[in-house]
Amino acid sequence: xxxTIIQRAVMQGTPLLFGSTGEILTEKSGNLNLGIPxxxxxxxxxxxxxxxxxxxxxxxxxxxxxxxIPLICSxxxxxxxxxxxxxxxxxxxxxxxxTGLALTxxxxxxxxxFGGSLIKLVDTDVPSISLSATSTIFKxxxxxxxxxxxxGDIFLSYGFLVYVAIIVALISSHVLKKTRTGLHLRAVGxxxxxxxxxxxxxxxxxxxxxxxxxxxxxxxGLYYVMDYANGVWSNNGFGDRGWLSIALVIFSMWxxxxxxFGSILFGFLYVIPTxxxxxxxxxxxxxxxxxxxxxxxxxxxxxxxxxxxNQPPAALGLPYFREER
Amino acid sequence: xKKLNDFMVKTFCNAPCHIAKRDDxxxxxxxxxxxxxxxxxxxxxxxxxxxxxxxxPIKMYITMFEGAVGTSRLVxxxxxxxxxxxxxSLAVTPAFKMRFWNIGAEGQVLIGxxxxxxxxxxxGGRLPNPVLIPIMLVVSIVAGSIWGLVPAYFKTKFNSxxxxxxxxxxxxxxxIVAYFTLEWxxxxxxxxxxxxxxxxxxxLLDQKYLINILIVAVITIIMYxxxxxSKQGYEISVVGESEKTAKYVGIxxxxxxxxxxxxxxxxxxxxxxxxxxxxxxxxxSDTAGGRGFTAIMVxxxxxxxxxxxxxxxxxxxxxxxxxxxxxxxYRLNSSFSDIITGIIIFFIIGSEFFINYKVKFNKKEKEAKx
Numbered sequence: 001x002x003x004t005i006i007q008r009a010v011m012q013g014t015p016l017l018f019g020s021t022g023e024i025l026t027e028k029s030g031n032l033n034l035g036i037p038x039x040x041x042x043x044x045x046x047x048x049x050x051x052x053x054x055x056x057x058x059x060x061x062x063x064x065x066x067x068x069i070p071l072i073c074s075x076x077x078x079x080x081x082x083x084x085x086x087x088x089x090x091x092x093x094x095x096x097x098x099t100g101l102a103l104t105x106x107x108x109x110x111x112x113x114f115g116g117s118l119i120k121l122v123d124t125d126v127p128s129i130s131l132s133a134t135s136t137i138f139k140x141x142x143x144x145x146x147x148x149x150x151x152g153d154i155f156l157s158y159g160f161l162v163y164v165a166i167i168v169a170l171i172s173s174h175v176l177k178k179t180r181t182g183l184h185l186r187a188v189g190x191x192x193x194x195x196x197x198x199x200x201x202x203x204x205x206x207x208x209x210x211x212x213x214x215x216x217x218x219x220x221g222l223y224y225v226m227d228y229a230n231g232v233w234s235n236n237g238f239g240d241r242g243w244l245s246i247a248l249v250i251f252s253m254w255x256x257x258x259x260x261f262g263s264i265l266f267g268f269l270y271v272i273p274t275x276x277x278x279x280x281x282x283x284x285x286x287x288x289x290x291x292x293x294x295x296x297x298x299x300x301x302x303x304x305x306x307x308x309x310n311q312p313p314a315a316l317g318l319p320y321f322r323e324e325r
Numbered sequence: 326x327k328k329l330n331d332f333m334v335k336t337f338c339n340a341p342c343h344i345a346k347r348d349d350x351x352x353x354x355x356x357x358x359x360x361x362x363x364x365x366x367x368x369x370x371x372x373x374x375x376x377x378x379x380x381x382p383i384k385m386y387i388t389m390f391e392g393a394v395g396t397s398r399l400v401x402x403x404x405x406x407x408x409x410x411x412x413x414s415l416a417v418t419p420a421f422k423m424r425f426w427n428i429g430a431e432g433q434v435l436i437g438x439x440x441x442x443x444x445x446x447x448x449g450g451r452l453p454n455p456v457l458i459p460i461m462l463v464v465s466i467v468a469g470s471i472w473g474l475v476p477a478y479f480k481t482k483f484n485s486x487x488x489x490x491x492x493x494x495x496x497x498x499x500x501i502v503a504y505f506t507l508e509w510x511x512x513x514x515x516x517x518x519x520x521x522x523x524x525x526x527x528x529l530l531d532q533k534y535l536i537n538i539l540i541v542a543v544i545t546i547i548m549y550x551x552x553x554x555s556k557q558g559y560e561i562s563v564v565g566e567s568e569k570t571a572k573y574v575g576i577x578x579x580x581x582x583x584x585x586x587x588x589x590x591x592x593x594x595x596x597x598x599x600x601x602x603x604x605x606x607x608x609x610s611d612t613a614g615g616r617g618f619t620a621i622m623v624x625x626x627x628x629x630x631x632x633x634x635x636x637x638x639x640x641x642x643x644x645x646x647x648x649x650x651x652x653x654x655y656r657l658n659s660s661f662s663d664i665i666t667g668i669i670i671f672f673i674i675g676s677e678f679f680i681n682y683k684v685k686f687n688k689k690e691k692e693a694k695x
Contacts, residue, residue, distance in 0.1 A: 092678035
């Protein structure tokens with residue numbers, strides 16, 4: 001049973017891990033992108049649309065294309081969302097919070113709209129969007145997963161995107177901490193004036209970090225639909241996972257390596273009520289509050305301890321205009 | 326000096342354009358830019374709708390008008406929704422003017438609504454309405470301002486990031502309300518929210534929503550006067566412009582932050598009270614329905630000016646109602662309105678740039694010398 005709980009916690013945590021890794025990269029450049037929930041919806045629906053059209057077009061799926069097409073569509077969709085955000089906040093210098101919230105409204109709207117009317121728009125006679133064939137390919141487990149008992153269940157039983165999430169988080173952590181690019185990126189987020197004076201292009205770093213971050217976050221949406229939800233799109237099914245990803249960023253104190261464990265913990269908090277006997281539906285709602293409470297505690301404790309390396313990037317949410325220095 | 330000048334010419338004049346801050350812009354020019362951006366946005370929305378639905382765009386906009394103001398019932402509905410959105414926008418405004426990013430309005434509204442609903446359930450029937458309603462109002466104000474004061478306290482005491490803190494408080498409020506909705510539903514746990522019979526706001530002149538609209542109108546006027554003419558309103562502007570200046574002139578910044586957030590939360594609490602007692606007569610976790618977030622955009626688009634906020638909130642509600650009519654008539658998904666709202670807000674946000682900055686196209690270096 002413990003193995004199943006861990007397994008389910010990891011599966012719940014993976015979308016959050018993608019989201020928070022993407023948002024950490026973005027926030028390290030000083031952009032507080034509150035559009036992440038919308039971006040994750042767009043990432044999900046772009047993948048769904050690509051895969052839906054592909055499944056409609058052919059009779060037998062080529063396993064490589066069945067994975068490749070939704071993956072590429074999802075990356076393109078969420079990168080475009082990142083570009084909108086960057087164009088408005090960096091080039092047109094708009095307010096980050098307002099732009100981010102508008103992006104979330106827009107993205108959730110796009111997701112639900114196309115999710116609800118894709119069938120009508122394409123004019124096919126299928127009753128609902130159910131990509132079970134594609135989903136089976138996304139869910140393919142590693143070899144020996146069911147032969148190694150609990151070890152297989154905990155470590156090998158997931159679709160490939162779970163491992164991608166962990167690898168992406170580890171790479172981001174390495175890039176941020178150990179490479180020159182990471183140093184430049186952190187400089188841009190901590191003090192854009194200094195970075196600019198040192199010859200680091202603030203605009204370029206903000207654009208790159210935000211677009212790559214959005215692409216990563218979008219994968220979280222794709223994982224949710226294709227793997228977790230078995231390829232079935234349901235409107236608002238993704239729920240508040242986008243906001244939970246932002247919570248996870250704070251919880252992990254802007255470190256992708258910590259968010260790997262954070263995501264499993266959040267996932268654990270998510271699934272634990274199902275294992276408590278005699279729990280009422282209403283008490284379950286109180287359990288769903290826990291990740292946010294824990295996040296606030298972390299936010300308060302880190303600000304009380306006031307250690308520089310656990311704080312948000314100093315210029316987070318602030319616009320940078322060279323002329324206004 | 327000449328060398329430097331040459332260098333400047335070389336680096337800057339070779340770029341296709343450069344950006345300069347405008348000192349000041351005549352108000353009508355600013356409004357022309359805004360109106361043009363809205364028109365552009367409507368064209369883009371029209372193109373998208375036509376591409377998706379193959380409708381005649383003019384017919385589509387007529388449908389939109391019908392959906393928003395077609396019948397007198399719809400007009401009242403429009404005003405009612407505008408009033409609530411305006412109320413929440415007014416609530417977040419003083420905090421924003423102070424550069425305190427309170428994005429927790431959604432939660433503050435819900436907690437206010439929860440307090441109202443609790444009074445309606447536990448005191449309803451025991452007290453007459455004229456006594457009950459003021460109690461509900463006071464309790465919801467207190468609840469809303471407590472919810473706003475928590476992040477403000479930690480901001481002033483430990484400098485916790487207020488944007489992230491208020492954001493998290495929303496979801497705690499949503500889950501608490503979801504809990505009580507289930508606990509209070511009849512039969513218990515079924516999820517059908519209980520209709521709250523006692524303590525409903527009275528109907529004036531046969532119009533169910535008139536009292537809501539009047540209350541919000543009063544709040545708008547008070548907020549305008551408060552921000553523009555009161556000493557406290559001035560302190561808010563000073564803190565927003567520069568915290569250091571505020572400290573230098575002897576303003577107690579911490580006190581201003583706490584006081585302003587209490588006011589912000591209190592007005593959100595009133596919005597929750599109006600939603601539960603004056604509109605829905607029930608409490609659900611989506612009672613606020615994302616208005617807490619929309620209000621932020623409304624307030625910002627109006628440049629934190631209470632009177633312009635009437636215009637921007639009316640515009641947003643109009644678009645929402647109109648677009649949902651389109652989706653209803655042409656059997657599209659109801660989220661269509663979110664896409665339209667999103668696009669229009671993108672355009673308005675973008676247009677601010679052209680109000681604040683001038684884009685000058687550079688001539689080629691050779692021409693410049695001639």
